[in-house]
Amino acid sequence: xxxxxxxxxxxxxxxxxxxxxxxxxxxxxxxxxxxxxxxxxxxxxxxxxxxxxxxxxxxxxxxxxxxxxxxxxxxxxxxxxxxxxxxxxxxxxxxxxxxxxxxxxxxxxxxxxxxxxxxxxxxxxxxxxxxxxxxxxxxxxxxxxxxxxxxxxxxxxxxxxxxxxxxxxxxxxxxxxxxxxxxxxxxxxxxxxxxxxxxxxxxxxxxxxxxxxxxxxxxxxxxxxxxxxxxxxxxxxxxxxxxxxxxxxxxxxxxxxxxxxxxxxxxxxxxxxxxxxxxxxxxxxxxxxxxxxxxxxxxxxxxxxxxxxxxxxxxxxxxxxxxxxxxxxxxxxxxxxxxxxxxxxxxxxxxxxxxxxxxxxxxxxxxxxxxxxxxxxxxxxxxxxxxxxxxxxxxxxxxxxxxxxxxxxxxxxxxxxxxxxxxxxxxxxxxxxxxxxxxxxxxxxxxxxxxxxxxxxxxxxxxxxxxxxxxxxxxx
Numbered sequence: 001x002x003x004x005x006x007x008x009x010x011x012x013x014x015x016x017x018x019x020x021x022x023x024x025x026x027x028x029x030x031x032x033x034x035x036x037x038x039x040x041x042x043x044x045x046x047x048x049x050x051x052x053x054x055x056x057x058x059x060x061x062x063x064x065x066x067x068x069x070x071x072x073x074x075x076x077x078x079x080x081x082x083x084x085x086x087x088x089x090x091x092x093x094x095x096x097x098x099x100x101x102x103x104x105x106x107x108x109x110x111x112x113x114x115x116x117x118x119x120x121x122x123x124x125x126x127x128x129x130x131x132x133x134x135x136x137x138x139x140x141x142x143x144x145x146x147x148x149x150x151x152x153x154x155x156x157x158x159x160x161x162x163x164x165x166x167x168x169x170x171x172x173x174x175x176x177x178x179x180x181x182x183x184x185x186x187x188x189x190x191x192x193x194x195x196x197x198x199x200x201x202x203x204x205x206x207x208x209x210x211x212x213x214x215x216x217x218x219x220x221x222x223x224x225x226x227x228x229x230x231x232x233x234x235x236x237x238x239x240x241x242x243x244x245x246x247x248x249x250x251x252x253x254x255x256x257x258x259x260x261x262x263x264x265x266x267x268x269x270x271x272x273x274x275x276x277x278x279x280x281x282x283x284x285x286x287x288x289x290x291x292x293x294x295x296x297x298x299x300x301x302x303x304x305x306x307x308x309x310x311x312x313x314x315x316x317x318x319x320x321x322x323x324x325x326x327x328x329x330x331x332x333x334x335x336x337x338x339x340x341x342x343x344x345x346x347x348x349x350x351x352x353x354x355x356x357x358x359x360x361x362x363x364x365x366x367x368x369x370x371x372x373x374x375x376x377x378x379x380x381x382x383x384x385x386x387x388x389x390x391x392x393x394x395x396x397x398x399x400x401x402x403x404x405x406x407x408x409x410x411x412x413x414x415x416x417x418x419x420x421x422x423x424x425x426x427x428x429x430x431x432x433x434x435x436x437x438x439x440x441x442x443x444x445x446x447x448x449x450x451x452x453x454x455x456x457x458x459x460x461x462x463x464x465x466x467x468x469x470x471x472x473x474x475x476x
Contacts, residue, residue, distance in 0.1 A: 031076070031077050031321045032077055032160055032321070033074075033075070033076055033077070033160070033161055033162065033163060033319075033320060033321040033322060034074070034075040034077075034158040034159055034160055034161055035072065035073065035074050035075070035158065035159070035161035035163070035226045035234055035235060036072075036073045036154045036155055036156065036157030036158040036159065037070075037071065037072045037073070037154050037157065037226070037234060037235035037271070037272075037273035038071050038150055038153040038154040038157060038273060039068045039069070039070045039071070039150070039259075039273045039275075040068060040069050040071065040146055040147075040149055040150035040153065041066050041067070041068055041146075042067045042068060042069050042086065042087065042142075042143055042146045042147070043063055043066045043067045043250065044125050044136070044139050044142070044250070045142070046138075046139075047060070047061050047062065047063075048060055048061040049125040049126070049136050049139060049250070050125065050126040050133060050134055050135065050136050051122075051123060051124065051125060051126055051133075051249045051250070052089050052090070052122075052126035052128065052130065052131075052133040052135075053089045053120075053121075053122025053123065053124075053133075053244075054122065054131075054132075054133065055131050055132050055359075055362055055365050056131075056132040056133070056358065056359060056360065056361075056365070057126075057132055057133040057134060057358050057359075058133075058249075060123070060125075060249035060250045062250070063250045064123070064247065064248050064249070064250055064251040065247075065250075065251050065252055065256055066252070066256075067087035067088075067121075067124055067125075067250065067252050068086075068087055068252065068256070069084050069085070069086045069087070069143075069146055069147045069150045070084065070085045070086075070150075070259070070273050070274070070275035071083070071084045071147075071150040071151045071153070071154040071273070072084075072154060072226070072235050072237060072273065072275070073107075073109070073151065073154040073155045073157075073158060074163070074226070074324055074389065075158055075324075076321065076322065076323055076324040077321075078324075079113070079323075079324040079325065079326065080107075080108075080109045080113060080155075080324070081109070081113040081114070081115070081324055081326050081387060082103065082107075082109050082113065082114040082115070082151045082154065082155070083114075083115045083116075083237060083275075083387075084099075084114070084115070084116045084117070084147055084150060084151055085117055085118075085119060085237070085255075085275040085276070085277050086116065086117065086118055086119065086143070086147060087118075087119050087121055087124055087252040087253075087255060087256065088118040088119065088121065088124045088125070088127060088143070089118060089120055089121060089122055089124055089126065089128075090118050090120070090127075090128045090130070090423055090427040091116065091117070091118045091127060091128070091423070091426070091427060092127065092128045092140075092426065092427050093383065093398065093425065093426030093427070095127055095128075095140050095143065095144050096116045096144075096147075096425055096426060097111070098144040098148075099116060099143075099144040099145070099147035099148045099151075100114045100116065100148075101148075102144070102145065102148035103147070103148040103151040103152055106148065106151075106152035106155075107151065107152050107155040109151075109155065112326065112328045112385075113326045114151065115385060115387060115394070115396050115421065115424055115425065116147060116424065116425060117277055117278065117396065117421050117422070117423050117424035117425070118278070118423040118427075119244075119252065119253070119255040119276065119277070119278055120243065120244055120278045120281070120400075120422075120423055121244055121247070121251065121252055121253040121255060122244055122246070122247075122253070123246075123247045123248060123249035123250060123251040123252075123253060124249070124250060124251075124252070125139045125143075125250065127139060127140040127143060128427055129448075130427075130429075130447075130448045130449050131359075131365050131369065131447060131448070131449055132358060132359035132364070132365040132368070134358075154273075157271075159228065160228075160229050161226050161227060161228060161229065161234055162226070162227045162228075162229060162231075162318040162319060162320055163224070163225070163226050163227075163318060163319055163322050163389065163390065164224075164225050164227075164316035164317055164318040164319060165222070165223060165224050165225065165316065165389070165390070165391075165392040165417065166222075166223050166225075166312040166313065166315050166316045166417075167220050167221060167222045167223060167312050167417055167419075168220075168221050168223075168308040168309070168311040168312040169219050169220055169221065169308060170219055170221050170240065170304050170305050170307075170308040171219040172304055173240075173242050173245075173286045173296065173301045173304055173305070174217045174218070174219050174240070174241055174242040174281070174284050174285075174286065174403075175213075175217060175284060175285065175286070175287060175288045175289070175290075176213035176214060176215050176216070176217050176283055176284055176403065177201050177202050177243070177283060177284055177285045177287060177289070178199055178200070178201050178213065178214040178215065178283045178436075178439075178441055178443065179199065179200055179201075179203045179207075179210040179211065179212065179213055179214065179289065180198060180199055180210075180211045180212050180213075180214055180439065181197075181198060181199065181200050181203065181209050181210060181211060182209040182210075182211060183198075185200075185209040186198055186199055186200040186440065186441065187200050187441075187442075188440075189362055189363060189366055189445060190349075190363050190366060190367070191338075191342065191345075191346050191349075191363070191366035191367045191369065191370045191446075192366050192445035192446055192447070193336065193338070193342075193445065193446035194440040194441075194444065194445060194446075196440065197439070197440030197441055198439045198440055198441075199214055199436075199439035199440050199441035199444075200441055200442075201283075201441055201442040201443060202285075202287065202289070203289055204289065205287075205289050205291070205292055205293050206289070206290070206291065206292060207289065210289060210290075213290075214283070214436065214439060215283055215402060215403055215404045215436070216403050216404055216407060217241060217283075217284045217403040218241040218279060218280055218403045218406045218407050218410075219241070220239075220240075220241075220279075220419070221238060221239070221240050221305055221308035221309050221312060222238065222239040222240075222279075222312075222417060222419040223236060223237070223238050223239075223309050223312040223313055223316070224236070224237040224238075224389065224392060224394075225313055225316050225318065227318050229320075231318075232268075232269055233263075233266045233267075233268040233269070233272050234271075234272060234273075235272065235273045235274070235275075236262060236266075236272075236273075236274045236275070236309065236313070237274075237275050237277065238258065238262070238274070238275070238276045238277065238305065238309050239276070239277045239278075239279045239419045239420075239421060240276060240278075240279055240305050241278075241279030241280045241281045241284055241403055241406060242281050242284055242285055242286050242301070243278075243281040243282075243284055243285040243286070244281075244285070245286055245296065245297060245298040245300075245301040245302070246297065246298065247297075247298045251298070253298050254276075254298040254299075254301040254302040254305070255275075255276040255302075256302070257298050257299055257301070257302025257303070257306075258274065258276040258301075258302040258305050258306050258309070259273075259274035259275060259276065260274075260302070261302050261303050261306035261307075262274045262306040262309050262310065262313075265306055265307070265310040266310065266313065276305065277421045277424075278421070278422050278423055279401075279406060279419060279420055279421070279422060280401040280402060280403050280405055280406025280407075280420050280422060281400070281401075281403075281422065282399075282400035282401050282402045282403075282405075282422070282430050282431070282432070282443060283402045283403060283404075283432075283436075283443060284403055286301060319390060322389055322390030323388070323390065324387070324388065324389060325387070325388035325471035326385070326386070326387055326388075326471075327385065327386050327467045327470055327471055328383060328384070328385045329383075329384045329385075329463055329467060330381045330382070330383055330384075331381065331382050331384055331459060331460065331463050332379055332380070332381050333379060333380060333381075333382060333452050333453050333456045333459065334378065334379050334452070334453040335373070335376050335377065335378060335379060335380055335451050335452065335453070336373070336446050336450075336451050336452070336453060336454075337373055337374065337376070337378065338370045338373055338374055338446065342370055343370060343371065343374045346366075346367040346368075346370035346371055347371060349363070349367045350364075350367050350368065350371065353367075354367060354368065365447075366445065366446075366447060369446070369447035369448060369449075370446070372447075372448055373446065373447070373448065373451060376451070380428065380452070382398050382399070382426065382428050382452075382460075383398055383425045383426055384396070384397065384398075384460065384463055384464055384467065385424065385425055385467075386464060386467040386468050386470075386471055387471075388415060388468075388471040388472070391415055391416060391417075391473075392415060392417060392418070393413050393414075393415030393416075393417070393418035393419075393468050393471070393472075394418070394419060394420075394421060395409055395413070395418065395419075395420045395421070395464045395467075395468065396420075396421045396424035396425055397420060397421070397422055397424060397431070397460060397464070398423065398424055398425050398426035398427060398428050399422065399423070399427075399428045399429060399430065399431040399452070399456075399460070400422055400423065400429065400430045400431070400443070401420060401422045401431060402430075402431070402432060402433060402436065402457075404433060405420075405431070405433065405457055405460075405461060406419075406420045408461060409461060409464060409465065409468075412461070412465045412468075413465065413468045413472075414468060414469055414472040415468055415471070415472050418468065428451070428452055429447070429448060429449045429450045429451050429452060430443040430444070430449065430450040431452055431456050431457045431460060432444050432450070432454075432457065433457045433458070434454045434455060434457065434458065437454040
């Protein structure tokens with residue numbers, strides 16, 4: 001009797017386990033992953049417009065190619081998130097917050113679950129006053145509304161979908177643009193907080209005074225792919241760490257060429273949305289200054305990165321469902337402020353040389369930047385964000401980020417793969433690693449384009465690493 005009772009008990013346990021396993025399998029099968037995408041035109045209706053991305057202000061009176069906010073909404077059944085990649089040089093946080101608030105009201109997706117970034121095209125309307133360039137306030141209001149409309153339209157298109165991720169490489173179009181120079185040969189500028197620059201950005205091709213590059217680059221082309229259930233491409237988010245390729249204004253630069261080329265390579269249907277986000281390109285561009293100038297333009301860079309994205313795409317195993325997680329954190333950082341004596345010197349210079357006109361040279365620009373910085377608070381809160389899509393991690397930083405920073409985040413992240421979207425959820429200038437501050441050079445020069453404390457970069461990396469750990473599955 002005892003053995004018979006044990007046999008019945010074991011059989012019952014096996015049956016219960018089978019029932020439990022079937023229930024778990026059914027619950028997994030019942031989960032539905034949904035996605036919706038939409039690219040909304042954000043080209044200005046009125047011309048000319050101010051264009052930023054340079055030291056001095058310029059305007060554009062024609063449209064070379066249209067600008068877009070390319071939007072993707074994902075839903076795992078419990079969590080929704082939205083990603084928007086906007087054809088703009090930089091996007092200030094108030095503009096992004098306005099867009100997110102309107103999108104939240106329209107969709108119910110929490111603003112904290114939205115990632116909005118700028119591609120960093122240098123040929124789009126200015127929505128942020130920085131260096132010698134003002135802002136088109138009317139266009140900024142229009143752009144915020146269009147971003148919100150784009151996210152809302154993507155949300156309306158939510159439908160069952162499959163998701164996957166992967167990466168390939170394009171080493172052809174990304175090189176460190178900062179060089180350690182022979183003593184006394186690096187370019188310097190008044191009113192920047194540096195008088196003994198050892199480093200120079202863009203030293204020119206085969207410059208004999210250029211000793212070595214100051215850091216590594218990330219040549220990975222990362223890809224997040226979304227398909228309909230029958231395998232048709234629905235959307236693709238890519239990430240690459242070159243600064244931009246260059247284009248006459250107004251233009252979306254290589255970012256739009258990439259979107260067009262990858263759609264062609266995938267034979268994507270109408271409604272497919274591709275987007276290229278800016279990775280960690282703060283000290284990188286397409287120019288290999290160690291060698292003679294090579295021909296490249298937005299069309300070649302777009303085609304090269306699309307080819308790498310296609311290679312990654314062809315290896316992706318799409319999943320019917322993947323969990324979504326989002327974390328957001330505010331980090332308070334000090335502002336590098338000029339001294340009272342530096343401000344007085346800058347004001348005296350402006351009174352004599354640049355009082356009644358837009359800055360006409362680099363010294364004018366940094367004299368005015370000194371005055372602007374003197375009026376800022378002593379510290380600023382920046383918004384950091386991480387997304388988890390299955391095993392994929394995305395770190396979002398509201399700054400221009402060096403390649404070494406992005407590579408370190410990839411190494412430290414428990415989510416594999418991970419990539420970083422720069423100029424996301426605001427604009428707070430360059431964040432050079434502390435040792436790069438010591439070398440000087442443009443990206444360290446004190447201005448609204450580079451104003452955070454020297455320890456900002458390690459503090460940001462530490463916060464994001466912790467946040468990535470928070471969203472990683474247990475045991476990762």
